[in-house]
Amino acid sequence: MPYTELLAPIKSFLHCETPDAWVKEAIQPENFSMLLLDHLVCELKAAQSAMYLIRKYAIDKESGDALLALLQPFERFIYKREGDWRELVVKNKLTKSVIPKSNTPYGQDLIDKMVLLIKEELHHFYQVLEMMDHYGVEYKSITPSRYAKGMFKHVITHEPDTLIDKLICGAYIEARSCERFAKIAPHVDKRLGDFYISLLRSEARHYQDYLALAQSISPVDISARIEYFGKVEAALILTSDSNFKFHSGVPTENDDDPI
Numbered sequence: 001m002p003y004t005e006l007l008a009p010i011k012s013f014l015h016c017e018t019p020d021a022w023v024k025e026a027i028q029p030e031n032f033s034m035l036l037l038d039h040l041v042c043e044l045k046a047a048q049s050a051m052y053l054i055r056k057y058a059i060d061k062e063s064g065d066a067l068l069a070l071l072q073p074f075e076r077f078i079y080k081r082e083g084d085w086r087e088l089v090v091k092n093k094l095t096k097s098v099i100p101k102s103n104t105p106y107g108q109d110l111i112d113k114m115v116l117l118i119k120e121e122l123h124h125f126y127q128v129l130e131m132m133d134h135y136g137v138e139y140k141s142i143t144p145s146r147y148a149k150g151m152f153k154h155v156i157t158h159e160p161d162t163l164i165d166k167l168i169c170g171a172y173i174e175a176r177s178c179e180r181f182a183k184i185a186p187h188v189d190k191r192l193g194d195f196y197i198s199l200l201r202s203e204a205r206h207y208q209d210y211l212a213l214a215q216s217i218s219p220v221d222i223s224a225r226i227e228y229f230g231k232v233e234a235a236l237i238l239t240s241d242s243n244f245k246f247h248s249g250v251p252t253e254n255d256d257d258p259i
């Protein structure tokens with residue numbers, strides 16, 4: 001497989017593989033819409049989290065507000081169901097040139113990595129909408145998964161540890177997404193499978209960018225913290241979870257959010 005090499009560091013970073021029971025559930029026809037809808041929301045959330053990090057840690061409020069406005073058409077579509085999704089392709093206008101330089105030591109690195117990441121996540125968001133259109137899946141709101149929250153609640157509440165922990169969580173979310181896309185790609189319709197495989201390269205880079213940023217910001221070695229979140233993440237993946245989503249745990253009989 002051409003992507004085996006890409007996945008090798010991800011598999012050793014993650015503390016567990018996705019259980020077969022999740023894969024089996026994910027490819028059930030009744031979960032087809034849910035998986036696409038949750039994927040769509042995850043792409044927006046990835047962009048939002050990266051935007052939050054830039055605004056909080058690397059630029060002033062005024063610039064942050066201007067930047068935030070760029071996300072609004074995407075957020076309005078998801079939270080208020082406003083706008084035509086086809087028009088979102090031209091709204092992805094974020095460039096490094098719109099971002100002011102930061103005076104924090106790691107600010108520019110954070111900006112450079114996160115701007116690219118946001119652009120890519122918004123592009124993925126649009127691509128998921130294209131898939132939904134192709135497969136006739138209508139947008140509807142869904143309940144959030146326990147996954148990200150389950151990790152973020154372990155984030156230390158004083159700086160710079162808060163930022164470092166959040167970046168480590170970001171790395172795990174990206175790495176798990178990458179691993180799951182590879183897991184389900186061979187079992188779905190070719191067009192969708194090819195799309196999942198096309199996402200692997202950027203998600204693998206996102207995981208590395210988050211980790212590299214975390215280590216460059218921390219004055220001390222972060223291996224113990226990476227290890228800690230690896231255990232937290234694996235527990236969320238390996239314990240039972242009735243709310244089937246892209247990042248959910250081992251499926252149980254009662255899916256409380258059917259479509």
Ligand SMILES: [Fe+2]
Nearest residue numbers: 043120121124
């Ligand atoms: Fe993405």
Ligand SMILES: [Fe+2]
Nearest residue numbers: 046174203206
């Ligand atoms: Fe990503």
